[in-house]
Amino acid sequence: MAHQNVITIGTGNIGVEFMAQVAEKDAPHLGRHPNPxxxxxxxxxxxxxxxxxxxxxxxxxxxxxxLQSQDRELVSQGRQRVAxxxxxxxxxxxxxxxxxxxxxxxxxxxGLVDDVVFVDLTANDLTSFHQRVIDSGGxxxxxxxxxxxxxxxxxxxxxxxxxxxxxxxxxxxxxAGAVPFLRDAFDTSDxxxxxxxCFSGTLGKLCNLLYEGExxxxxxxxxxxxxxDTEPDPRxxxxxxxxxxxxxxxxxxxxxxxxxxxxxxxxxxxDGFRELSNCSVDEFMARASIFDKEIAGKFESAKxxxxxxxxxxxxxxxxDKPIVTLGLREENLDSPLGSLKGNGNKIVVYTSAYSxxxxxxxxxxxxxxxxxxxxxxxxxxxxxxxxx
Amino acid sequence: MAHQNVITIGTGNIGVEFMAQVAEKDAPHLGRHPNPxxxxxxxxxxxxxxxxxxxxxxxxxxxxxxLQSQDRELVSQGRQRVAxxxxxxxxxxxxxxxxxxxxxxxxxxxGLVDDVVFVDLTANDLTSFHQRVIDSGGxxxxxxxxxxxxxxxxxxxxxxxxxxxxxxxxxxxxxAGAVPFLRDAFDTSDxxxxxxxCFSGTLGKLCNLLYEGExxxxxxxxxxxxxxDTEPDPRxxxxxxxxxxxxxxxxxxxxxxxxxxxxxxxxxxxDGFRELSNCSVDEFMARASIFDKEIAGKFESAKxxxxxxxxxxxxxxxxDKPIVTLGLREENLDSPLGSLKGNGNKIVVYTSAYSxxxxxxxxxxxxxxxxxxxxxxxxxxxxxxxxx
Numbered sequence: 001m002a003h004q005n006v007i008t009i010g011t012g013n014i015g016v017e018f019m020a021q022v023a024e025k026d027a028p029h030l031g032r033h034p035n036p037x038x039x040x041x042x043x044x045x046x047x048x049x050x051x052x053x054x055x056x057x058x059x060x061x062x063x064x065x066x067l068q069s070q071d072r073e074l075v076s077q078g079r080q081r082v083a084x085x086x087x088x089x090x091x092x093x094x095x096x097x098x099x100x101x102x103x104x105x106x107x108x109x110x111g112l113v114d115d116v117v118f119v120d121l122t123a124n125d126l127t128s129f130h131q132r133v134i135d136s137g138g139x140x141x142x143x144x145x146x147x148x149x150x151x152x153x154x155x156x157x158x159x160x161x162x163x164x165x166x167x168x169x170x171x172x173x174x175x176a177g178a179v180p181f182l183r184d185a186f187d188t189s190d191x192x193x194x195x196x197x198c199f200s201g202t203l204g205k206l207c208n209l210l211y212e213g214e215x216x217x218x219x220x221x222x223x224x225x226x227x228x229d230t231e232p233d234p235r236x237x238x239x240x241x242x243x244x245x246x247x248x249x250x251x252x253x254x255x256x257x258x259x260x261x262x263x264x265x266x267x268x269x270x271d272g273f274r275e276l277s278n279c280s281v282d283e284f285m286a287r288a289s290i291f292d293k294e295i296a297g298k299f300e301s302a303k304x305x306x307x308x309x310x311x312x313x314x315x316x317x318x319x320d321k322p323i324v325t326l327g328l329r330e331e332n333l334d335s336p337l338g339s340l341k342g343n344g345n346k347i348v349v350y351t352s353a354y355s356x357x358x359x360x361x362x363x364x365x366x367x368x369x370x371x372x373x374x375x376x377x378x379x380x381x382x383x384x385x386x387x388x
Numbered sequence: 389m390a391h392q393n394v395i396t397i398g399t400g401n402i403g404v405e406f407m408a409q410v411a412e413k414d415a416p417h418l419g420r421h422p423n424p425x426x427x428x429x430x431x432x433x434x435x436x437x438x439x440x441x442x443x444x445x446x447x448x449x450x451x452x453x454x455l456q457s458q459d460r461e462l463v464s465q466g467r468q469r470v471a472x473x474x475x476x477x478x479x480x481x482x483x484x485x486x487x488x489x490x491x492x493x494x495x496x497x498x499g500l501v502d503d504v505v506f507v508d509l510t511a512n513d514l515t516s517f518h519q520r521v522i523d524s525g526g527x528x529x530x531x532x533x534x535x536x537x538x539x540x541x542x543x544x545x546x547x548x549x550x551x552x553x554x555x556x557x558x559x560x561x562x563x564a565g566a567v568p569f570l571r572d573a574f575d576t577s578d579x580x581x582x583x584x585x586c587f588s589g590t591l592g593k594l595c596n597l598l599y600e601g602e603x604x605x606x607x608x609x610x611x612x613x614x615x616x617d618t619e620p621d622p623r624x625x626x627x628x629x630x631x632x633x634x635x636x637x638x639x640x641x642x643x644x645x646x647x648x649x650x651x652x653x654x655x656x657x658x659d660g661f662r663e664l665s666n667c668s669v670d671e672f673m674a675r676a677s678i679f680d681k682e683i684a685g686k687f688e689s690a691k692x693x694x695x696x697x698x699x700x701x702x703x704x705x706x707x708d709k710p711i712v713t714l715g716l717r718e719e720n721l722d723s724p725l726g727s728l729k730g731n732g733n734k735i736v737v738y739t740s741a742y743s744x745x746x747x748x749x750x751x752x753x754x755x756x757x758x759x760x761x762x763x764x765x766x767x768x769x770x771x772x773x774x775x776x
Contacts, residue, residue, distance in 0.1 A: 025577035033577070163774040176747065177565060188764045189413035189421070334722055344745050353761040357732050357752040359564065364745040373741040376576045386551040 002385040003028060005115050007041035007050070007107075009100065010122035011084045014143060015044075016068045017372040018121060019084075023061040026376065028054065035383050037376065040116065041103065042088055047096045048103045049088050052112070057087060100129055104138075113138045117382055119375060120144045127151050134159050134166060141378045143170035143371055149245035153257045160253070163187075167378035172246045173199065175374025176363035178347045180381075182253040185351050192254035193350040195315040199246040201343030201365040202230050202237040203268060203311040208342065210299045211308045217269070217295040218288035225285070229343070233281045238268040240311065240326045247313035247324055250347070256315065256322035266327030268311060269295060302330045310337045336360055390773040391416060393500075395429035395438070397488065398509035399472045402531060403432075404456045405760040406509060407472075411449040414764065416442065423771050425764065428504065429491065430476055435484045436491045437476045440500070445475065488517055492526075501526045505770055507763060508532045515539050522547050522554060529766045531558035531759055537633035541645045548641070551575075555766035560634045561587065563762025564751035566735045568769075570641040573739050580642035581738040583703040587634040589731030589753040590618050590625040591656060591699040596730065598687050599696045605657070605683040606676035613673070617731070621669045626656040628699065628714045635701035635712055638735070644703065644710035654715030656699055657683060690718045698725045724748055 006022075008015055019039065028036040039058045041050040049055060057064055070083035088094055095103075107116055113136055120126055120142040127147040133140050140159075142148070148156055148168050160166050160183075169179040178197075185192055198204050202224060209220045221238075224230045230237050244263050251258040267273040269291040276284050302309050312329045315322055331338030336348050336358075345365030348358050364370055380386060394410075396403055407427065416424040427446045429438040437443060445452055458471035476482055483491075495504055501524055508514055508530040515535040521528050528547075530536070536544060536556050548554050548571075557567040566585075573580055586592050590612060597608045609626075612618050618625050632651050639646040655661040657679040664672050690697050700717045703710055719726030724736050724746075733753030738746045752758055768774060 033575075035575070161775060163768075177569065177749075180568075181565065184765045184768055187421075187423070187768055188761060190761055334727060339722060339727060342745060353758050354751065357730060357750075360748075360750045361565075362745075362748045363742065370741050373576060373578055377572045380551075380572055380575055387549060 002035050002383065002387070003038045004035055004117060004379055004383050005038050005040045005052075005112075006117050006119055006379065007043065007103070008039060009043045009118060009120045009126070010124075011042065011044040011088070012081070012121065013368045014372050014375070015042075015121040016064065016071060016084055017368045018119065018375055019058065020061060020064040020068055021372050021376060023058045023064045027058045029059050034387055035380070035385070037379060043100055043103060044085060044088070046085060047088070047094060047098045048100070049091050049094045050103060050106065051091075051093050052110075056091070100126070101132065104129070104132065104136075108136060117141055117379060119379070120147075121375070125150070127155065130159055130166075131155060134162065137165075139165045139382050141167040141170070141375055141382065143175070143375055145171045145242075145245045145249065148252070149248045150260060153252070153259065156252050164382055164384075167381055168249070169378045170371055170374050171249050173345045173347065173361070173363055173365050174367060174371045175377060176345070176365075177361055178250060179253055181349065181359060181361070182250060185349075185353075186253065186255045190354075191352045192256075192315075193317060193352065193355070195247070195250055195254065195313075195347065195349050196337065197247070197250075197313055197345070197347040198310055198337050198340055199243045199313055199345055199347075199365060200237060200311060201345060203243070204340055204345070204365075205229055205343045206268070207309055207311065208340075210295060211303070213296075213299065213303070216289065216292040218285075218292055221288055222285060233284075235273075235277065235281075235284055238273065239277075240265045240267050243311065243313050244324075244326055247315060247326065251315045251322055251324055254315070256317075258315075258322050258324055263324045263326065266325075268328060270327070298328065305330070307332055308338050310340070312337060390423050390771065390775070391426045392423055392767055392771050393426050393428045393440075393504045394507055394767065395431065395491070395495075395504055396427060396507045396509060397431045397514070398512075399430065399432040399476070400469070400509065401756045402760050402763070403430075403509040404452065404459060404472055405756045406507065406763055407446065408449060408452040408456055409757075409760050409764060411446045411452045415446045417447050422775055423768070423773070425767060431488055431491060432473060432476070434473060435476070435482060435486045436488070437479050437482045438491060438494065439479075439481050440498075444479070451475075488514070489520065492517070492520060492524075496524060505529055505767060507767070508535075509763070513538070515543065518547055518554075519543060522550065525553075527553045527770050529555035529558070529763055529770065531563070531763055533559045533630075533633045533637065536640070537636045538648060541640070541647065544640050552770055552772075555770055556637070557766045558759055558762050559637050561733045561735065561749070561751055561753050562755060562759045563765060564733070564753075565749055566638060567641055569737065569747060569749070570638060573737075573741075574641065574643045578742075579740045580644075580703070581705060581740065581743070583635070583638055583642065583701075583735065583737050584725065585635070585638075585701055585733070585735040586698050586725050586728055587631045587701055587733055587735075587753060588625060588699060589733060590622075591631070592728055592733070592753075593617055593731045594656070595697055595699065596728075598683065599691065601684075601687065601691070604677065604680040606673075606680055609676055610673060621672075623661075623665065623669075623672055626661065627665075628653045628655050631699065631701050632712075632714055635703060635714065639703045639710055639712055642703070644705075646703075646710050646712055651712045651714065654713075656716060658715070686716065693718070695720055696726050698728070700725060 026037040067083040071081035117139040130147045346362035414425040455471040459469035505527040518535040695718045734750040
């Protein structure tokens with residue numbers, strides 16, 4: 001039985017859900033899995049816990065689920081999640097105030113770098129930590145986009161060059177398989193000709209609401225925000241920046257040198273959006289109706305031609321150069337992107353091999369449960385002896 | 389630089405295309421790839437060629453392409469492909485009349501089982517050979533469905549239990565990724581709830597022709613046969629047997645004990661089809677028009693309700709038991725399967741994790757170029773040191 005020793009970074013939604021899934025399905029004591037995931041450490045911004053034998057909590061799924069629901073309850077009251085943090089602190093091996101690098105050096109001293117996978121479930125800029133781990137021969141799985149999307153091209157190549165040491169599938173489409181497809185295409189010299197996709201469940205849902213035409217743009221945004229479908233600041237969705245990061249990751253994975261600053265990003269509402277970038281969230285929400293008419297007009301005009309609008313990210317190769325663009329685009333209702341329902345995400349790829357009929361993949365683009373599950377999927381690829 | 393030593397089995401369309409792609413993109417002498425594929429042996433029904441240093445032909449893409457087009461020319465004249473076979477025979481290391489098992493024992497004697505991957509590009513029943521290789525700790529990649537679809541459940545489990553020793557992605561959807569998705573789902577205990585799909589490009593194309601309504605069933609089959617879109621005997625497509633093998637492979641991969649004989653197969657034209665199973669191909673083609681009225685009626689009736697027909701394979705779980713069915717089914721035009729164009733294939737999977745929005749993958753289901761390319765993809769997964 002080959003263990004996969006894991007140190008989780010981050011105790012937010014995905015971090016705790018990952019922990020709960022391991023406890024329920026993958027923990028060594030269950031004896032259910034020939035390659036169980038043994039969580040030997042947990043890190044958050046306050047300190048860390050490290051137990052080479054495996055943290056006790058993974059032996060009790062009910063305890064993890066209980067801490068998870070306590071945290072959810074706190075968050076719903078607008079308070080800070082502390083249940084899982086308090087549990088960490090209660091452990092003898094807890095290192096208050098210790099940081100990630102310190103834990104890594106401890107593991108290096110013990111000669112265990114080879115035996116551990118760091119799982120980054122944060123949204124912090126941990127690029128230099130990722131570099132440190134990969135430079136030292138270690139392994140990482142990341143659901144965090146920053147180190148792969150916002151780093152330089154050289155750092156991206158450094159991090160991702162070892163297929164069995166760096167897993168970043170979960171940075172796009174919640175881990176549905178777009179990254180592995182493009183990675184393998186690169187490795188088999190199957191040149192990517194174009195990528196097109198919808199990579200924001202929030203903007204997809206917004207488009208579907210606006211197509212129905214019974215609600216204004218500002219009302220729709222308000223409704224999605226109330227339902228928890230947007231970021232706390234909906235401008236983070238509407239700016240297109242999150243989608244831009246995803247298409248940069250995909251283009252880079254396909255072997256194209258692309259940087260975020262070279263991407264032509266058209267926000268969901270291009271005119272006047274940037275002027276509202278510095279006000280408070282409340283002020284933005286109050287003023288969002290200034291876009292209602294423009295947006296309604298676009299959807300009406302598309303509808304008249306039997307089309308709808310989608311927020312599309314695209315990579316095209318022109319004169320051997322990668323061109324990445326993002327913006328609201330008209331799509332036929334029965335086209336691959338136009339037919340998307342709800343908050344579904346989709347990628348359509350043409351390569352040298354997939355030149356007539358493209359490779360198309362659609363799946364939910366977010367969801368704590370799915371992302372955590374696909375982090376566990378990505379871990380499988382890093383397992384030395386992957387047996388059933 | 390880690391080589392992937394490969395012995396190809398079969399010198400048909402896919403065998404030669406695989407050889408050509410390696411010569412153009414992956415061969416060690418190109419120095420282009422850090423994990424080049426080194427073809428050390430080639431096997432066909434007449435004998436084998438084995439050169440631990442790598443067969444000479446892989447250093448000359450133009451020579452492979454030349455032999456490939458000579459073979460194609462011969463086939464178009466209704467003759468046997470001999471160009472690549474003649475080249476094999478011309479080599480000093482060629483073993484006339486030697487068989488596969490003999491070659492394998494030779495490799496075992498040399499202690500090289502660990503260093504070689506057998507690539508099965510035939511459509512022969514090589515199940516016992518696959519067993520022999522896996523039992524001995526060896527590695528196989530197969531585009532051949534027989535060993536995974538028609539073997540017993542125990543043999544299926546034996547062959548596929550080692551994730552890094554047995555690659556069978558190319559047995560379904562030409563290697564587009566349905567098998568890896570289900571394999572990982574099983575390994576992360578993400579229970580598959582249902583699978584639905586269209587896995588025959590030929591039947592998909594037939595449905596699209598018949599939906600248009602300007603051609604009868606028998607004429608459409610004739611047209612597809614002339615265009616090379618059907619098997620030499622179109623009954624092999626129409627019987628549903630090929631699709632049945634694919635859904636059996638997928639169900640088994642998801643962890644369900646399913647056998648071909650337990651599948652409720654409804655042929656494309658259920659009534660009277662079996663009565664025509666023993667006549668000659670010519671006689672079948674001459675008598676196929678007896679189905680025209682029935683089939684036209686079905687498509688007309690679907691069309692009246694705004695639907696089309698698809699030949700759908702499905703796995704459902706009822707009372708914890710896997711139920712596999714195949715047959716012609718009405719689908720809304722904008723549904724995942726109803727919207728398929730041309731000869732595209734598609735799979736729609738619901739799992740415990742993908743419970744609201746399914747995982748959907750569509751891609752061409754056949755094509756020598758694509759299948760050979762995806763065999764190269766599958767080889768990557770077996771590579772011990774997979775680095776860029």
